[in-house]
Amino acid sequence: MTVGSHLSTDVVSDLLEGLLSEPDRVAAETHLASCAECAEVADGLVRVRDVLRSAPPPPMPADIAERLTAVIAVESASRADDTGVVSLGQARERKLSRRGAQILIAAASVAVLAVAGGVVANSINNRGPIAAIKDHTSSPSVAAPAKTLYLARGEAPEFTAANLAAEATKLLTPTKPKPAPDSVQGMANPGKCVAAAVDGELRDFRSISYNGAGAYLAISNPSGDLVRAYVITGCPGEGTVATQADLPH
Known part of the structure; x- marks a missing residue:
């Protein structure tokens, strides 16, 4: 839209x-x-x-x-x-x-x-x-199963530990993004680095700015319909979780 x-x-x-x-x-x-x-x-x-x-x-x-x-x-x-x-x-x-x-x-x-x-x-x-x-609706509270959620590409705000949950939730989308340089496909670097830093199955990730520096925003599916967002720094190389949050979806 x-x-x-x-x-x-x-x-x-x-x-x-x-x-x-x-x-x-x-x-x-x-x-x-x-x-x-x-x-x-x-x-x-x-x-x-x-x-x-x-x-x-x-x-x-x-x-x-x-x-x-x-x-x-x-x-x-x-x-x-x-x-x-x-x-x-x-x-x-x-x-x-x-x-x-x-x-x-x-x-x-x-x-x-x-x-x-x-x-x-x-x-x-x-x-x-x-x-x-x-x-007022009988629709379920979960908009889409965790295994069908991805991160929208395009412009994104400056991420901080305080706004991670709110801003990451806005980027959740059931539409799989087109292949991009920071795509999970093939798990090439920085994909392997990001995947090693998160819990459970890595669903998707994209580049962002975190506290004024480059980083990666990743979402995983640790269990059930739980979606967890992470800010990963240090990739490609040894990835470090700067902050994380469970997302309502």
């Missing part, structure tokens, strides 16, 4: 209801973990849905229902091409102008707030969007 791409409201809604296929669910949760805008949309959907479920169901005027359906279709059509994740309601897509979409969204937002009334203010909790999604 490229910078600037977003999940459609329809896709986020299907994710909340556990309606996405396994590959689409993994892709959507991975996108939400790194996109603040889509995470905010998910958070809003969770909160509004919880409020509406707890309140007596008010009658929905036909024109408002039609506007909401149009909003979902417009957002799905405008974002699906960017993210590559298609929702179950994609067939409802309508080709409307961006200006028209903004007007519909504004109108629908006013309608939802009017229906929910003051109940919203008393019912919103402080949980984040990802945690709320996991509370």
Whole structure:
């Protein structure tokens, strides 16, 4: 997913209801973990849905229902091409102008707030969007088996012992990266050096910067579905584990 791409409201809604296929669910949760805008949309959907479920169901005027359906279709059509994740309601897509979409969204937002009334203010909790999604879907908490996880290539932040778990988790991907100079394939140096420094089966590794110096980020599968991240220094040569952390995935 490229910078600037977003999940459609329809896709986020299907994710909340556990309606996405396994590959689409993994892709959507991975996108939400790194996109603040889509995470905010998910958070809003969770909160509004919880409020509406707890309140007596008010009658929905036909024109408002039609506007909401149009909003979902417009957002799905405008974002699906960017993210590559298609929702179950994609067939409802309508080709409307961006200006028209903004007007519909504004109108629908006013309608939802009017229906929910003051109940919203008393019912919103402080949980984040990802945690709320996991509370409201029957999908398993593990996005992919440990033996199918790899590290995404491309730009990476400066790693430290404090941010290892959070930043390494963002790089986890079920998609095997293309062969690269720091690939595990063939276990050529620095692969052998990195593999010797980790516990269990080495899944993947890539070059990073750790505290301002070159190092390798590696993930292994010590047992079961456990994924452990390591920062390895000294490779190729005698690898040393600078820091390590078990990753939620």
